[in-house]
Amino acid sequence: MLTQTLNTQPINTQIGGKIAPVHPVSDQFGEIAGHIGLVATEFSYRKEEEIYGEDEPSEYVYQVVTGAVRSYKLLSDGRRQIGSFHLPGDVFGLESGSTHRLAAEAIIDTTVRLVKRASLEKAAGTDVQVARKLWAMTAGELRHAEDHMLLLGRKTAMERVATFLLEMDRRLAVAGMMALPMCRRDIGDYLGLTLETVSRALSQLHAQGILGFSGARQIVLRNRARLHNLDA
Amino acid sequence: MLTQTLNTQPINTQIGGKIAPVHPVSDQFGEIAGHIGLVATEFSYRKEEEIYGEDEPSEYVYQVVTGAVRSYKLLSDGRRQIGSFHLPGDVFGLESGSTHRLAAEAIIDTTVRLVKRASLEKAAGTDVQVARKLWAMTAGELRHAEDHMLLLGRKTAMERVATFLLEMDRRLAVAGMMALPMCRRDIGDYLGLTLETVSRALSQLHAQGILGFSGARQIVLRNRARLHNLDA
DNA sequence: CGTCCATTTGAGGTGGATCAACCCTAGTGG
DNA sequence: CCACTAGGGTTGATCCACCTCAAATGGACG
Numbered sequence: 464m465l466t467q468t469l470n471t472q473p474i475n476t477q478i479g480g481k482i483a484p485v486h487p488v489s490d491q492f493g494e495i496a497g498h499i500g501l502v503a504t505e506f507s508y509r510k511e512e513e514i515y516g517e518d519e520p521s522e523y524v525y526q527v528v529t530g531a532v533r534s535y536k537l538l539s540d541g542r543r544q545i546g547s548f549h550l551p552g553d554v555f556g557l558e559s560g561s562t563h564r565l566a567a568e569a570i571i572d573t574t575v576r577l578v579k580r581a582s583l584e585k586a587a588g589t590d591v592q593v594a595r596k597l598w599a600m601t602a603g604e605l606r607h608a609e610d611h612m613l614l615l616g617r618k619t620a621m622e623r624v625a626t627f628l629l630e631m632d633r634r635l636a637v638a639g640m641m642a643l644p645m646c647r648r649d650i651g652d653y654l655g656l657t658l659e660t661v662s663r664a665l666s667q668l669h670a671q672g673i674l675g676f677s678g679a680r681q682i683v684l685r686n687r688a689r690l691h692n693l694d695a
Numbered sequence: 696m697l698t699q700t701l702n703t704q705p706i707n708t709q710i711g712g713k714i715a716p717v718h719p720v721s722d723q724f725g726e727i728a729g730h731i732g733l734v735a736t737e738f739s740y741r742k743e744e745e746i747y748g749e750d751e752p753s754e755y756v757y758q759v760v761t762g763a764v765r766s767y768k769l770l771s772d773g774r775r776q777i778g779s780f781h782l783p784g785d786v787f788g789l790e791s792g793s794t795h796r797l798a799a800e801a802i803i804d805t806t807v808r809l810v811k812r813a814s815l816e817k818a819a820g821t822d823v824q825v826a827r828k829l830w831a832m833t834a835g836e837l838r839h840a841e842d843h844m845l846l847l848g849r850k851t852a853m854e855r856v857a858t859f860l861l862e863m864d865r866r867l868a869v870a871g872m873m874a875l876p877m878c879r880r881d882i883g884d885y886l887g888l889t890l891e892t893v894s895r896a897l898s899q900l901h902a903q904g905i906l907g908f909s910g911a912r913q914i915v916l917r918n919r920a921r922l923h924n925l926d927a
Numbered sequence: 928c929g930t931c932c933a934t935t936t937g938a939g940g941t942g943g944a945t946c947a948a949c950c951c952t953a954g955t956g957g
Numbered sequence: 958c959c960a961c962t963a964g965g966g967t968t969g970a971t972c973c974a975c976c977t978c979a980a981a982t983g984g985a986c987g
Contacts, residue, residue: 602791
């Protein structure tokens with residue numbers, strides 16, 4: 464079965480034993496949890512299901528096993544800014560403080576591993592290697608946010624889409640092809656654009672032969688160099 | 696004399712002994728350095744002087760004593776995104792990795808305290824309290840960046856300016872009045888707007904009686920509630 | 928095969944950018 | 958002490974990149 468439950472609160476079904484790497488190289492969870500013999504629990508969310516809400520207490524830290532997750536903030540009138548997409552291998556929901564700064568939802572059916580934040584905190588209190596790793600992971604998120612501020616504040620629509628394609632190509636391309644898990648609206652809310660503007664930019668890149676489609680979400684980059692040029 | 700040197704590279708004039716708090720409450724440098732008996736050096740930069748460049752090795756961590764600093768990224772054609780302003784008491788230039796992700800410049804004549812990054816790293820390797828504090832500071836920067844992504848991606852010009860005024864009011868108002876150290880162009884580059892748009896928004900708020908001027912950079916907020924309403 | 932939603936495409940509107948004066952004021956030097 | 962200057966700030970006129978609204982198309986799934 465694909466999804467194990469319907470509700471948002473994870474049930475403590477202790478499926479995992481010791482953690483095995485998701486990615487063979489540089490698995491962030493493994494680097495922490497492996498150290499301290501932490502036990503991880505697996506859990507699944509359905510497409511569109513909320514994982515946690517903004518300002519909710521941060522009880523768990525998550526790692527995507529399969530699927531995809533979006534982290535976002537909302538304005539009171541519903542305008543949404545997606546801060547990042549989390550893909551297989553990525554850790555998300557890690558907070559230094561006690562609450563989540565962004566909400567998180569499964570974009571498609573998604574399986575995660577999770578560990579209690581408290582147990583990580585405890586481990587960090589004894590093991591400076593763990594503490595160092597937690598800091599490094601937050602610093603990595605900060606770097607992404609800093610790059611994204613430049614994109615949102617100063618890049619044109621075409622530059623934003625080019626940046627997005629190169630990021631996704633790097634993170635999820637297999638055999639030169641990427642299967643985007645997210646819809647055009649999600650991409651727009653990530654890039655500070657409307658879904659129509661995203662669609663038009665992709666069509667234009669297609670017309671110029673810079674990318675090919677096999678279905679709206681299956682994209683192959685045919686000319687990364689020209690895409691880099693479009694990316695300021 | 697106001698500025699002690701002309702060059703960018705700090706000279707190790709050991710002015711400071713043990714660190715004394717800049718802010719009586721919650722001094723970030725004090726909380727770290729006090730713990731471990733670190734010695735801080737004072738240093739001054741002139742208006743517009745570069746403190747460090749983007750991608751430069753991060754040798755020092757800084758705290759503003761007096762003055763103001765901007766951290767920013769540039770695109771190849773000169774478009775600039777300011778990620779944050781650093782005001783008295785603020786720590787900046789703290790990196791988990793080995794290089795600075797953004798450049799930093801003094802906005803006005805500025806005095807900083809600095810400690811070697813290496814000595815902080817060393818302290819964090821022995822004292823988990825220090826390690827925890829470094830993580831918390833980076834997490835604080837991440838939170839600001841996440842809020843700012845929402846502003847840059849989804850807020851209108853007036854909402855951005857309202858957010859900016861409330862932020863500056865919180866951070867540097869004394870006796871209900873704030874003395875902005877930065878020019879309109881800096882504000883624009885922080886908010887993803889042009890200087891003209893910033894100026895027009897401020898004029899409009901002035902016309903509505905929401906704020907008062909005594910010189911272009913001396914602003915008093917006359918109605919914080921209405922400003923909050925304008926801030927989505 | 929039909930339905931539903933995601934995506935594309937078109938037409939027109941607009942918020943903020945751009946280009947261009949003009950103004951104000953702090954600093955300078957006579 | 959005041960005239961002059963330069964740089965920052967304001968304001969106006971126009972433009973355009975992207976948004977909005979609308980309709981057609983297409984692909985996935987029952």
